[in-house]
Amino acid sequence: xxxxxxxxxxxxxxxxxxxxxxxxxxxxxxxxIPILTLFLGVDIHxxxxxxxxxxxxxxxxxxxxxxxxxxTNLRIGMFLETGTTIGSIIGxxxxxxxxxxxxxxxxGTILIISLVPLVRKIGEEFPPIQExxxxxxxxxxxxxxxxxxxxxxxxxxxxxxRGLVGMLVAGLISGLLGIGSGTFKVLSMDLAxxxxxxxxxxxxxxxxxxxxxxxxxxxxxxxxxNPLITAPVALxxxxxxxxxxxxxxxxxxxxxxxxxxxxxxxxxIEMIIRALGF
Amino acid sequence: xxxxxxxxxRSGVIFSGAIIATGTALFIANHSLxxxxxxxxxxxxxxxxxxxxxxxxxxxxxxASLDPSSIIQLGFLVLLxxxxxxxxxxxxxxxxxxxxxxxxxxxAVLTVLLxxxxxxxxxxxxxx
Numbered sequence: 001x002x003x004x005x006x007x008x009x010x011x012x013x014x015x016x017x018x019x020x021x022x023x024x025x026x027x028x029x030x031x032x033i034p035i036l037t038l039f040l041g042v043d044i045h046x047x048x049x050x051x052x053x054x055x056x057x058x059x060x061x062x063x064x065x066x067x068x069x070x071x072t073n074l075r076i077g078m079f080l081e082t083g084t085t086i087g088s089i090i091g092x093x094x095x096x097x098x099x100x101x102x103x104x105x106x107x108g109t110i111l112i113i114s115l116v117p118l119v120r121k122i123g124e125e126f127p128p129i130q131e132x133x134x135x136x137x138x139x140x141x142x143x144x145x146x147x148x149x150x151x152x153x154x155x156x157x158x159x160x161x162r163g164l165v166g167m168l169v170a171g172l173i174s175g176l177l178g179i180g181s182g183t184f185k186v187l188s189m190d191l192a193x194x195x196x197x198x199x200x201x202x203x204x205x206x207x208x209x210x211x212x213x214x215x216x217x218x219x220x221x222x223x224x225x226n227p228l229i230t231a232p233v234a235l236x237x238x239x240x241x242x243x244x245x246x247x248x249x250x251x252x253x254x255x256x257x258x259x260x261x262x263x264x265x266x267x268x269i270e271m272i273i274r275a276l277g278f
Numbered sequence: 279x280x281x282x283x284x285x286x287x288r289s290g291v292i293f294s295g296a297i298i299a300t301g302t303a304l305f306i307a308n309h310s311l312x313x314x315x316x317x318x319x320x321x322x323x324x325x326x327x328x329x330x331x332x333x334x335x336x337x338x339x340x341x342a343s344l345d346p347s348s349i350i351q352l353g354f355l356v357l358l359x360x361x362x363x364x365x366x367x368x369x370x371x372x373x374x375x376x377x378x379x380x381x382x383x384x385x386a387v388l389t390v391l392l393x394x395x396x397x398x399x400x401x402x403x404x405x406x
Binding site: 001002003004005006007040041042043045046053056057059060061063064067068070074075078079081082085139140206209210212213214215216217218220221222223225226227228229230231232234235238 | 280281283284285287288290291294295298299301302305306309310311312313314315317318319320330332333346347350351353354357358360361362364365368371377379380383384386387390391394395396397
């Protein structure tokens with residue numbers, strides 16, 4: 001393949017990855033990695049390096065809009081970020097002792113099981129308002145945002161402890177497998193903390209950028225960030241993310257949850273297929 | 279405050295996108311018909327890491343000669359600064375709200391973020 005073809009293929013695929021990623025709160029590695037490794041024959045090290053760049057680009061590209069529309073809950077994001085950080089440090093430390101195949105099989109299975117509660121509330125536009133109590137009250141884990149039709153949506157977080165455990169798992173996965181774990185972050189906020197879906201995906205969007213930036217230095221110094229691969233990825237993702245964010249602010253929570261369920265199923269299958277060694 | 283942060287993030291992203299686009303255009307202008315495979319061989323043993331820069335010093339010297347790869351890497355570094363800016367800004371936000379718990383929490387996240395970004399590449403353990 002010649003350079004210009006390679007660039008254009010990757011650029012177009014990245015626009016799609018950026019749009020999807022910014023809507024459902026994941027980094028786009030789900031699309032970018034298989035395209036690079038299976039379709040373009042790129043080494044997995046470069047593919048993971050490109051995936052880190054794609055996570056940061058999705059997060060940063062979407063951030064300006066989500067900050068302006070105040071959908072992202074910085075307070076909840078920052079609280080949960082402590083769990084992700086600790087999890088990823090533990091993950092990186094024990095990665096050498098565990099088999100990636102077993103881990104992918106386990107996490108893939110967890111993702112498939114979590115489809116059940118997700119599908120059960122698939123038609124829920126806004127969660128019923130929760131009582132603000134315990135740790136959530138102490139840390140004031142609540143918020144509100146304004147929908148495009150002018151309605152002000154208020155919500156309180158519940159089960160912050162369970163949410164934090166979910167984030168520990170998400171961090172562990174990032175540290176162990178070197179992949180983003182936006183799906184686990186969104187699941188914890190949606191299922192355990194009962195936040196509106198758009199708050200969950202945009203807050204995850206904020207968090208994945210911070211987590212990826214923390215590990216970017218390692219990949220960069222190792223030489224895994226190949227500019228000829230990351231350039232079309234970054235440019236495509238930035239354009240895709242700006243499309244995705246404009247779609248998200250207008251979208252219904254139910255629509256976002258449906259798209260997320262499909263992405264979740266796809267990423268579970270991808271993990272299990274990798275574990276089985278195909 | 280949110281407005282200022284929005285402007286900071288947006289200009290960071292546009293700036294970084296413009297730098298990466300410039301580097302890409304320069305590269306394509308010279309190499310559009312090359313075979314890609316030569317650029318995709320993973321060769322971390324080579325110093326400095328094959329044919330593109332992977333350290334601040336090599337980016338710096340590459341920029342002086344308008345090397346497209348170095349320009350793209352510079353754009354990536356600008357992009358990398360935006361999540362840091364976002365966390366740092368939240369620190370001010372929580373300080374302005376006089377929310378001491380969250381000032382500490384955010385300071386901790388910012389410290390770990392900066393530490394792992396800047397220091398972990400120096401540890402051979404993570405450098406496999």
